[in-house]
Amino acid sequence: MPTAGSYRLEHQLSTCTVGDVWSSVDAQGRPVTVARLNELASADDRWRQAFAAAAETLAASETDQLVVTDADLSGERPWVASDGAAGEIFSLLGQNLTPVGAVPASLSAAGDATHQTSDAVRTESAPATETDPPTLPFQPVLTDSARPVPAVPVSAQPASGLPAFDRPVSAVPVSGAPTPYRGMGSPERPGRLLVVIVGLVSLLVGAAGGAAIVAAADGDDEPAPVVSTAPVAFTDAQLLLPGTPPAAPGLPPEPDEWPDNTWPTFGDEAAGATEITGLEGLGFNFLAPEGWKCTLAEKADAAVHYRCGAFEGDTLTVGGDIVVRACAPICDNTTRVALRAREEAWGLRWTGGTTVQSWVENPSVNGKPEYGLVYVGFTRTAVEQVLSREVVLRMTAPSARADDVKKVAASVLDRTYAQ
Known part of the structure; x- marks a missing residue:
């Protein structure tokens, strides 16, 4: 069974051109989702940096926060674990996630969809050769809700340029150290973090244009947003919650307890x-x-x-x-x-x-x-x-x-x- 650090990747949920998303559990059996780059994208420092910046941006966003429980951004295949929807990282990079099982007819005819790889090179119509290395476009595109500046035209971005699989992969990201992640409730200013992704895109359109983009994004001196600590966003009546506290609420569970569920079931035939x-x-x-x-x-x-x-x-x-x-x-x-x-x-x-x-x-x-x-x-x-x-x-x-x-x-x- 594949792993990402100490997480066991149990079921692949979805894939995109540059990565995949898995339903996973940690060493104590607690559920998380894991987003990770595929081999091809992991061999390109631009995608590695964009992936790391997108994760940090979502972790610090006021409106679209992602609880990052663990991450390894310097390994052979960078990954991020979250108790939320880790696939949002790819969405922020302009990738369309395809649920596993929803494969094109051309792939279904080739065999069981669960055995299809998420790497773009494996789904091309012709095999790659040494003179024609597998490539995929570097096009991390910010969504409208997160974009602080006008979008970089797709035409300005190269349609190829990723190295082949045999190119050595650096074990250290450009920053020299893994990006620190924080839980909810202590975000940094999203504007500063979005500059990281915008800066990566600006590398593709020239230093002068990139400098202008960064200056525009970093000119906001508004105070950092504060995430509400309220347990719910609705009134008790709207949530059908009782108006008074319970007389005998449950006690906290034992730490790290993950018991087997031994409840009987109706069985596969659902008899009765x-x-x-x-x-x-x-x-x-x-x-x-x-x-x-x-x-x-x-x-x-x-x-x-x-x-x-x-x-x-x-x-x-x-x-x-x-x-x-x-x-x-x-x-x-x-x-x-x-x-x-x-x-x-x-x-x-x-x-x-x-x-x-x-x-x-x-x-x-x-x-x-x-x-x-x-x-x-x-x-x-x-x-x-x-x-x-x-x-x-x-x-x-x-x-x-x-x-x-x-x-x-x-x-x-x-x-x-x-x-």
Whole structure:
């Protein structure tokens, strides 16, 4: 299995001309996404510098921050790990990411898409030769939302010039040291960092033009932006949060704990299950025991609440609540902890290795032989987007039917877990 530093690259999410994005886990099993340059782009110092500058720009941006958990910019293939959408680095460089599996028909005919490489040279119609080395254009293009100066015309940029694979790769970036990364809440001024990328592009259009660009971008003396530390960007009512703190919130999980999830599932054949679909605002389907149904309980500007389970008349006998609400624009670890702390959890300790997913199980609710489960997870609306939504599952069942609730929880986790 491929690795990037101490991270195990488990599943390739998407590719572009100069790199790829992976669903990964660290040594403790905590999930991250990893963006890395491919071999061809890694052999060009311009792409290495642009990749590093884009990562730093996003890490310090006020509006599009990326939590960088680790990085190696001086290795053979530079990479950046994040608990957000690391692929945004390529988007900032003007690259179009293609989800793995969404390959052109010409590639599908050649074999299994999962065995296709992300390197542009491997997908060309003719093989490269020593006299015709593989090349790809150096065109890091700032998006409109991040561009501080007019775009450099594509026509001014060379369409070739990357060295062949056998060109030695420098082990030290131009700066002489890896770029330091900071977490959210302590950004530097984005304008200064954007100069790095603009400066790289200016190398392609001449020193005089580059000097003018840098002068224009660095002339802003406004104070550095301050990132809000508020846990959410909506009111409690808009998020369907209770107006008062929970009487018995969950306790913090044990550090670095990542237990195996042993909940039973419906199995590959989904025997005895029904697919719950079409719940407006939920954003995902899930499996439930036959006979279960879901009814809308509440809906607000930034949240939706359903009651799901087995009913006898109007009484819910097995099951409970599913709530989906928006997370803050920057759904970082601090925000996730703050939202989780708003949930009643019988005063038990949360289980889970990270705040991306955690749960508590109670074998005796209110002193009765009744099983209780609260699951809190955070997910994305699309693979390459940042974490943006909270999913809360709160259900109970008589002890003899506890597996019904556990199977539903396993299905919801499977459909929403952000790897």
